[in-house]
Amino acid sequence: MSSAVVSTSAAQGRPFVFDTEDVGEVCPQPSGAELFAEARPPQRVVSANFPRIFKDARLAGVTPASRLAVCPAPEMVSSGIAEMDALTGGLPRGCLTEICGPASSGRTTLLLAALAAATRRGEFCAVVDASDALDPQSVAAAGVELDRLLWVRCGEESHHAEHRLEQLLRVADLLLESGGFGLIALDLADLPTQTARRIPLTTWFRFRRAVEHTPTVLLAVERQSIAGSCSSLLIKLGLRKLSASENRVSELQEDSQIAPTHAQLLTGLEITAELVRSRLERKPVRSAEITFTSKTAWAG
Amino acid sequence: MFACIFVPNFPVAAVFRAEPELRARAVAIFEGKPPLEKVFAVNQGAARMGITPGMTKAQAELCSGLTLRPRSLLQESAAHAALLDCAQSFSPCVEDAAVDTALVDLEGMESLLGTLPEIARGIFRVAADLGLDVNVAVASNPDASVLAARGLSGVTVVSPGKEGESLGSLPVEVLFAERWENKESAGKRKEDEQKESARLLATLERWGIHNLRALAALPEVALSERLGQEGLRLQQLARGAASRTLVPVEAPAVFEEAIELEYPIVLLEPLAFLLNRLLEQICARLASRALNTQELRLTLELQNLTGADPQLDIFGIPSESDEGQSRRSSLAVGHSQSLPAFGAFANDRRPTTNDASQHFVSGRQNKFCRTLRLPLPMLDSKLFLKLLQLDLNAHPPGAPITKIHLAAEPARPRSAQGGLFLPPSPEPEKLELTLARIAALVGEARVGSLELLDTHRAEGFRMRQFVAAAPEASRQKSSTEERSAVAALRLFRPPLRINVTLENGEPIALVCSKKKEVQGSVLWKAGPWRGSGDWWEREAWARDEWDIALQTVDTVVLYRLVHDLLGGAWFVEGTYD
Numbered sequence: 001m002s003s004a005v006v007s008t009s010a011a012q013g014r015p016f017v018f019d020t021e022d023v024g025e026v027c028p029q030p031s032g033a034e035l036f037a038e039a040r041p042p043q044r045v046v047s048a049n050f051p052r053i054f055k056d057a058r059l060a061g062v063t064p065a066s067r068l069a070v071c072p073a074p075e076m077v078s079s080g081i082a083e084m085d086a087l088t089g090g091l092p093r094g095c096l097t098e099i100c101g102p103a104s105s106g107r108t109t110l111l112l113a114a115l116a117a118a119t120r121r122g123e124f125c126a127v128v129d130a131s132d133a134l135d136p137q138s139v140a141a142a143g144v145e146l147d148r149l150l151w152v153r154c155g156e157e158s159h160h161a162e163h164r165l166e167q168l169l170r171v172a173d174l175l176l177e178s179g180g181f182g183l184i185a186l187d188l189a190d191l192p193t194q195t196a197r198r199i200p201l202t203t204w205f206r207f208r209r210a211v212e213h214t215p216t217v218l219l220a221v222e223r224q225s226i227a228g229s230c231s232s233l234l235i236k237l238g239l240r241k242l243s244a245s246e247n248r249v250s251e252l253q254e255d256s257q258i259a260p261t262h263a264q265l266l267t268g269l270e271i272t273a274e275l276v277r278s279r280l281e282r283k284p285v286r287s288a289e290i291t292f293t294s295k296t297a298w299a300g
Numbered sequence: 301m302f303a304c305i306f307v308p309n310f311p312v313a314a315v316f317r318a319e320p321e322l323r324a325r326a327v328a329i330f331e332g333k334p335p336l337e338k339v340f341a342v343n344q345g346a347a348r349m350g351i352t353p354g355m356t357k358a359q360a361e362l363c364s365g366l367t368l369r370p371r372s373l374l375q376e377s378a379a380h381a382a383l384l385d386c387a388q389s390f391s392p393c394v395e396d397a398a399v400d401t402a403l404v405d406l407e408g409m410e411s412l413l414g415t416l417p418e419i420a421r422g423i424f425r426v427a428a429d430l431g432l433d434v435n436v437a438v439a440s441n442p443d444a445s446v447l448a449a450r451g452l453s454g455v456t457v458v459s460p461g462k463e464g465e466s467l468g469s470l471p472v473e474v475l476f477a478e479r480w481e482n483k484e485s486a487g488k489r490k491e492d493e494q495k496e497s498a499r500l501l502a503t504l505e506r507w508g509i510h511n512l513r514a515l516a517a518l519p520e521v522a523l524s525e526r527l528g529q530e531g532l533r534l535q536q537l538a539r540g541a542a543s544r545t546l547v548p549v550e551a552p553a554v555f556e557e558a559i560e561l562e563y564p565i566v567l568l569e570p571l572a573f574l575l576n577r578l579l580e581q582i583c584a585r586l587a588s589r590a591l592n593t594q595e596l597r598l599t600l601e602l603q604n605l606t607g608a609d610p611q612l613d614i615f616g617i618p619s620e621s622d623e624g625q626s627r628r629s630s631l632a633v634g635h636s637q638s639l640p641a642f643g644a645f646a647n648d649r650r651p652t653t654n655d656a657s658q659h660f661v662s663g664r665q666n667k668f669c670r671t672l673r674l675p676l677p678m679l680d681s682k683l684f685l686k687l688l689q690l691d692l693n694a695h696p697p698g699a700p701i702t703k704i705h706l707a708a709e710p711a712r713p714r715s716a717q718g719g720l721f722l723p724p725s726p727e728p729e730k731l732e733l734t735l736a737r738i739a740a741l742v743g744e745a746r747v748g749s750l751e752l753l754d755t756h757r758a759e760g761f762r763m764r765q766f767v768a769a770a771p772e773a774s775r776q777k778s779s780t781e782e783r784s785a786v787a788a789l790r791l792f793r794p795p796l797r798i799n800v801t802l803e804n805g806e807p808i809a810l811v812c813s814k815k816k817e818v819q820g821s822v823l824w825k826a827g828p829w830r831g832s833g834d835w836w837e838r839e840a841w842a843r844d845e846w847d848i849a850l851q852t853v854d855t856v857v858l859y860r861l862v863h864d865l866l867g868g869a870w871f872v873e874g875t876y877d
Contacts (some may be wrong), residue, residue, distance in 0.1 A: 009344040081785050093860050099632065104858045108788035108877040122723040124768055131790075135874060136750045138788040146750045150766045152738055153746040171738050178734040180726030180768070189877070190790065215724045241856060244826060261806055264826035266847040266858070269876065294785035296876075 049089075073280060074232070077121070077182075077217060080113030083292035084235075087275050091183075092232055095280070096208045096218045100225050101237035106271035107189055107221050108133075109294045110237065112142035114183060114219060119145035123182025126150040130168045131190035140295035150181075161195040169203060176210040176218075184211075185219040186192050193223050204230035225276070234277040240291060243268040267299040301460075302442045302546070303404040305387055306422055306435045306449035307379070310400035311341040314368050314379035317431035317581070318559045330357045331371040350664055374705070382430040382585055384551040389426055389588040390419065393548045395442070401449070403442050405546050419454045439463055444540040450474045464541020468513030472504050475534050493693055500527065503522070512538035525559060556707040557581050563869040564603045564700030565809070569613075571701065572689055578706045579681040579688075586710060592677035593708040596684060599625050599701035602666040648675055658732070668697040675767040676728045677711040683729050690736045694744070726768045735766060756833050757841055758862075758873070795862060795871035807846060807861060810870070817852055818859070818872055824849040828863065842866050847876070 004043045006172060017083075076090035084090075091097055091114060101107050118125050129135060132153040140146065152171050155164035168186060175184050186194050204227040211218045219228060225234055274289045307313045311329045311813060326345030330337045337357035349363050360366060378397065383402050387394040390413065393405035413419045420436045427434040437448035439458040444467065448456050451470035458466045469767055476497040503526075509515050515538040523531045536542040557578040565571055575598075586593060672687055714728075726734075738747045748763040796818060801809040806825060812818035825848040832842035846861040860875035863869075 044475050102855045102857075103790075103875050104856065104877055106787075106877065108787075108790050109785050112788050113785045124725055132746075133790040135789040135791045136752055138786065139750065140752055142788065143787045146752070147767075149749055149770070150735075150743060151748065151750060151763070154742055156743075156746075167741055170741055173743075174734050178726055178730050180724050180731065182724055184673055203875075239856065239858075240823075244824070261825050261846075264824075266787075266826050266876070269858070292785060294787040296787045299445045 003211050029149065064152050075215070078117045079110065080115075080117035081292050083290045084110065084113075084273060087273060087288055087290045088233060088235065088278065089280070091217045091219070092280055093215045093217055094212050095232035096172065096204065096211065096220065096227060096230055097233040097235070098221065098225050098227055098231040099221045099235050099237065101225060102223060102239075103189075103236040103267070104239050106239065106269060106292075106294060107237055107275075108138070108187075109142075109269070110184055110235075111187070111219065111221050112139060112144060114217070115139070115185070116143040116145075116151060118183040118217070119148040119276050121182065122148075124148050124150070124180065125185070126152065126181050126185040127185045127187060128152045128154065128168050128171050128175070130154050130164045131187070132156075132271075133187065138297070150175075161191055162198070165191060165195055169199065170273065172207060173210075176216070177209060179214060179216070181216050183217040183219060185221060188220065188222040188226075191222070193226075196222055196224075196226050196236045199226060201230065223291065229279075231277070232279045233275075236274045238272045238274075240270040240272045242266065243270065243293070243295075265298070266296055268293055268295040301406045301438055301440055302445045303390070303406055303420060303423060303436060303438045304397075304442070304445035304449040305402045305404065305427060305436070305566060307383060307400040307432055307444070308435060308450075308453070309343065310379070311371060311376060312343045313433060314372070314376040314401075315342075316433070316578075317379050317382070318372075318375050318557075319369075319590060320431065322369075325367050326351070326363075326365055327367045327369060328360050329369055329371050330360070332357075337370075347547040369562075370560065372558065372560050374556070375560075378557050378581075379432065381434060381551070381554060381556070382581070383427070383434075384549075385585045386427045386430055386432070386434075388551055389708075390423055392416050393546060394551065395546045396551070397442075397446065403445065403546055405548070406438070406445060410440045414834060417455070417457050420457055422728065424455050426588060430588065431581060439466075439540065440538070441543045442545065442546055443537050443542040447448060447474055447537060447540070448592060451597060458540070464513070464516055464538075467538065467540050468516065472501065472515055472538075475537055476501055496530075500530065503527065525641065553589075553591070553710045554707075555582050555585055555710060556705065558703065558705040560703045561701065564702050566700045568689065568692060571692070571704070574704055575688055575706070576681070576685050578704065579684050582706060582708045583679055583681040583684075586679055586708065589710075590713065591710040592679040592713045594674050594677045594711040595709035596672040596674075596688070596705045597708075597709075598670045598672070598688060599705040600697050600701045601705075602668055602697055602699035603702050604666065621754075623788050668699075668701075670695065674732060677714045678729055679713070680729055683733055686733055687736050694740055725736060728768060731766075731768050757817045757830060758843075789860060789874045790877045791874040794873060795873045798861075798870050798872050800861070800870040806872075807848065810850070810861070810872070812872060818850075820851045822848045823851050823856065827861075830865075832865070840866070845873075 012083070062241050074092040074094050076088075076092055078085055079088070099107050099110055105253050115125050115127070120143070125144075127149065129152060132155065134151060134153075136146075139149070149222075152175075154167040154171065168188070172184070172186055177182060207218060208230045220231070225236075244267060245263065270291060270293050272289055312327060312614050315327065315329060324345075326349055327343045328346045329341045331340045332338050335358075339351060339353050339355040339357065339360050340855070341353060342351045346366055349366060351360050351363060353368060357368065360368060367528070380399050383400075384394060384396060387402040387404045391404045391406060391409055393407070395403040395405075397403050404423070409419060410416065413422065416438050420438050423436045427436075435449045435456070437445045437452060437456040437458065439445035439448055439462065440460040444458060444463040447470060448458055448485065449468050450466070451474040456466075504510075504515065506531050509518070515535055518535060520532060520535065527534070559574055559578065561574075565574075582593075590725055656771060670688075670691055672684070672691065678684075736745060745763055747766070749766045751762050751764050753760045792815075796812050796814055798810045798812045798818065800807045807822055809821045810819060825846055827846035828844035829846075830842075830844050832840070833842050834840050835842075842865040844863040844865060846858050846863070848861055849860055850857050860873045860876070862871045862873045864871065
């Protein structure tokens with residue numbers, strides 16, 4: 001039974017549909033619109049329990065459950081990392097996903113993995129790089145198909161962060177308007193937090209509306225969450241430990257060198273990911289945390 | 301059956317095609333070198349005012365309300381090309397009879413295009429779409445169709461066997477058509493032809509022969525004795541009995557349009573208006589031949605700056621306040637975006653972007669050229685206009701414009717097999733416009749796709765044009781396997797210069813003056829990893845790389861340090877993220 005009808009009845013103090021009071025037989029079962037639009041008495045045909053709400057004109061404006069629009073769950077696509085897919089179900093199409101965390105928390109790793117997965121699916125992707133920080137070697141090592149990736153490098157050396165931010169927002173508007181991209185990533189990771197926070201919520205809301213009902217995954221990579229309720233998914237990353245040669249350096253402190261520096265080799269990072277918020281499920285989200293490992297390109 | 305498409309008063313029609321707003325005015329075309337310019341052709345409005353060909357320009361200028369235009373061979377060439385395009389859109393067998401006349405062989409076309417009157421009306425409509433006001437005549441032989449098109453306005457269909465009857469009322473002057481050729485190239489040949497034609501016409505006038513019916517009725521023997529073979533030929537034409545085969549030509553695939561301006565223009569808005577007109581004409585001609593284009597070349601002739609009026613500024617614009625200049629989107633005021641400066645490890649420019657402005661002085665002319673190369677063949681005049689506007693905004697010509705020339709390189713239309721299950725991809729036309737707008741925001745060299753270069757040098761890549769090509773099915777199937785996550789590096793561009801505290805040659809602490817958060821003590825380090833290259837080049841490089849974990853205020857950050865062995869400086873190149 002629709003929760004809308006039940007809750008309305010409960011709020012109004014009227015009996016529920018499941019009340020045992022016999023109000024006669026009805027056949028054929030009238031449509032919801034007929035039931036609530038016209039307060040006419042039921043016709044006796046088949047035994048059924050229907051309450052006296054048929055005659056109540058106060059329910060004329062209530063939309064019956066059968067007429068309520070069903071919002072389909074967005075399609076989820078792989079993020080490129082199996083552990084992340086297990087945590088979040090993937091990245092939702094037509095929604096805004098935020099990836100936040102401090103430096104060296106694995107944000108760019110996750111971003112490149114998502115790009116690689118998208119280009120492997122044959123989709124075209126775009127990265128709007130506010131700080132011009134993308135490393136082509138890392139992009140290639142992550143398995144991204146370079147001819148399917150559009151890279152927009154905002155600002156130049158002398159431009160202030162505000163100018164870069166303005167360019168990023170305008171470019172994002174153009175790309176969302178153009179359409180056809182499987183994934184659009186806004187890389188705000190190196191922008192100062194106070195600068196990134198200047199983006200008004202109306203802008204995020206506009207981005208979300210632009211990408212709604214499209215197959216585009218909109219990804220925002222930043223230091224802290226700044227899109228508020230406009231994002232459907234909020235993932236927080238953190239560095240747990242780094243892997244060096246065969247030694248796991250779990251507690252980084254002074255004098256933690258075990259072997260000479262020339263014998264050490266950074267082989268990977270252990271990243272923790274926490275699903276802070278998900279608006280894709282009806283049940284409230286319990287904070288879930290997973291750990292995944294990223295390897296450096298030379299680690300093999 | 302043959303169709304003739306004839307453009308009456310061709311030089312005037314060529315001007316009307318470029319400037320349709322002149323159709324309602326009295327127009328005279330002049331040619332020649334000043335001060336000996338003479339009127340070459342006039343329209344009906346100018347003829348009513350008493351302007352006749354041969355009159356000097358100075359005499360014509362005395363008439364108020366008369367619009368004078370110089371003869372433009374480029375406009376006439378474009379009009380002639382449009383005429384051939386119109387003809388070729390109906391039949392592959394087309395004869396280029398004269399600059400104002402095209403003959404079309406309609407053999408077998410009725411089953412495709414309809415009845416002969418429908419075909420004739422279709423030709424008339426297509427020619428009108430291309431900006432030409434033509435006469436169309438259909439007859440059983442080419443010469444009869446030419447005479448009917450020259451003598452009868454509008455659309456005419458001559459029934460087989462009734463050529464003599466249909467052409468009989470036409471004046472004999474129609475047999476001696478004026479040839480609109482350049483006097484300099486025609487030379488003495490045209491003078492001899494004109495003299496002979498005048499002699500024959502005078503003879504026929506003396507005999508009282510005023511129309512083709514009278515000429516056709518003359519006895520053949522007597523005519524040949526007095527006028528020779530030429531007289532017999534003219535009689536056959538008058539009877540509509542001449543027969544010959546068509547000499548088909550392959551119309552050159554040259555799609556160019558040009559317009560010479562009465563006065564120089566300095567603003568982008570009127571230039572956009574003219575460009576729109578030229579683009580529509582070019583696109584209509586391409587569409588008539590089922591072609592698209594992948595390259596547009598815009599050439600602007602600029603006003604000679606050496607003879608600039610002292611009242612004008614250096615770009616030939618009337619001096620006005622800075623406020624007024626900044627408000628207008630002037631071409632000549634410096635609104636151009638400077639090309640990005642490239643550093644020592646510069647990325648190469650995309651190979652297929654618009655060419656840089658080419659300013660060269662040819663005699664007294666300055667020319668400004670821009671080339672627009674499209675990733676795929678397209679045919680959308682509005683898109684082309686938008687792209688040209690964005691390009692000219694970014695690269696203004698810098699001087700008033702006196703002439704506009706636009707050429708399109710023809711290409712076969714693209715064909716793509718659609719599919720229900722293909723992944724989403726951007727529309728090529730929309731994407732091209734979006735990329736142009738983004739390039740106007742961030743710079744041409746800062747948007748595109750990546751291409752790695754075969755080098756170990758840092759920043760060994762270049763940007764190239766982003767093309768949303770159709771996905772290949774085979775590539776999709778082979779790349780479904782997932783890989784493990786690869787630790788990525790975020791670069792600082794340019795690298796951050798730091799002061800490093802060394803111990804036994806190893807960094808133990810660092811401070812960056814430019815970025816306060818990049819400082820602290822080194823908790824862990826790996827390296828150095830030495831790299832060098834290009835020692836045989838002028839730009840040799842040699843460096844040591846260190847991977848370090850730095851304790852910052854609230855977290856641990858992994859950095860890559862670079863020690864430039866040639867310069868001695870230390871840099872933070874990027875962050876492992």
